[in-house]
Amino acid sequence: MAEKDIISKDVLQHLAADIANILLHLDVEHDSVELLQTEQQRVEVRRADMVARMRKRASGEQFILHIEIQNANDTTMPIRMLRYLSDILLLHTDEPVYQYLVYIGKARLTMPSMLQLPDFAYHFRVLDIHTVDCSLLLAQDTPEALVLAILCDFKERPTQEVVNYIVKRLKELTGDNEARFRNYYEMLETLADNRDLQTHLDEAKAMLTQVDVTRFSTYRWGLQAGLEQGLEQGLEQGLEQGAQFKARETAKKMLLKGGFKISDIADLTGLSLEQVESLHQEKQH
Numbered sequence: 001m002a003e004k005d006i007i008s009k010d011v012l013q014h015l016a017a018d019i020a021n022i023l024l025h026l027d028v029e030h031d032s033v034e035l036l037q038t039e040q041q042r043v044e045v046r047r048a049d050m051v052a053r054m055r056k057r058a059s060g061e062q063f064i065l066h067i068e069i070q071n072a073n074d075t076t077m078p079i080r081m082l083r084y085l086s087d088i089l090l091l092h093t094d095e096p097v098y099q100y101l102v103y104i105g106k107a108r109l110t111m112p113s114m115l116q117l118p119d120f121a122y123h124f125r126v127l128d129i130h131t132v133d134c135s136l137l138l139a140q141d142t143p144e145a146l147v148l149a150i151l152c153d154f155k156e157r158p159t160q161e162v163v164n165y166i167v168k169r170l171k172e173l174t175g176d177n178e179a180r181f182r183n184y185y186e187m188l189e190t191l192a193d194n195r196d197l198q199t200h201l202d203e204a205k206a207m208l209t210q211v212d213v214t215r216f217s218t219y220r221w222g223l224q225a226g227l228e229q230g231l232e233q234g235l236e237q238g239l240e241q242g243a244q245f246k247a248r249e250t251a252k253k254m255l256l257k258g259g260f261k262i263s264d265i266a267d268l269t270g271l272s273l274e275q276v277e278s279l280h281q282e283k284q285h
Contacts, residue, residue, distance in 0.1 A: 016052040078115040099124040167204035
C-alpha cells in the first residue's frame, strides 16, 4: 500500500482489524490491534504492507497478522513472503504469525502459495478477492464493509457508480461526524491506490457538495477548497468595489447639482466626510 506512510496510525489499526474480521474471518478484538514496525535494510529497504499484533475474541489467542496486498501475479511471491516472515520472526521470536496474501488483480490468480525445497516446505494463505461477493459487503451496510468493498471485483457494475455509492453511503452513515468520515475516506484512499481508483474517488468526492472540505487533510480537497475560497473572496471584493463606485458617482452628481451639505451627502451615500470633501475639492479644481 504505497500511501500508508501518510495515513494515521489509528486508521491503519482500524483497517487491519476490519480486514482480519470481515475478509479473513479471524474474529479479533478491535482494541487489541497494535501495528508493528517491519522495515528491514540489508542491501535494499523492504517493508511489508501491514503487520499487526492482535488478539482473537473467543480464545484470547494473541498473534501477529501479516497482510500483503498484490495487484498482479508474481512467481517470486513465495520467496518474498518468506523473507517477510523471517524479518518478523527475528523481531518477535515467540509469537505465532499468520500470513495472508490478498490478491486484487484483474488477471486470473496463478501465483503459487508455497515453496517446496528438498528439506523445507513453506506456505501462506491466499485470499482471491474475486471470490468475495462485493454485493454481500455492500449489503452489510457498515462503514467497515463499505471500505473493504473498494477492493472487490465489481463484476458488470460500472466502476464509477459503485465508487459513488460507497462514498455517498459512507457520508450518510457517518452523518455530521466529519472526523469519522475522514478516517474512513483515508482508508478508501489507501486501498483504492492498489486498484488505481483514485480518479474515481475524486469524481465521487465532487458529489459531496455539503461536505466541509476545509476539515479534510487530503491535499486534493484542501487545494479545491482554497480555490473556491479565493473565488468567493474575489466576488465579495468585486461587489464591494462596485458599491463604492456607485456611491462616489451619486455623491458627484449631488455636488454638481448643489444645495446639499457635505454631511447630508455622506449620510445618503454612506461615504465618509473625508471622501465627500475630497470629491468636493476635485469638483472645484
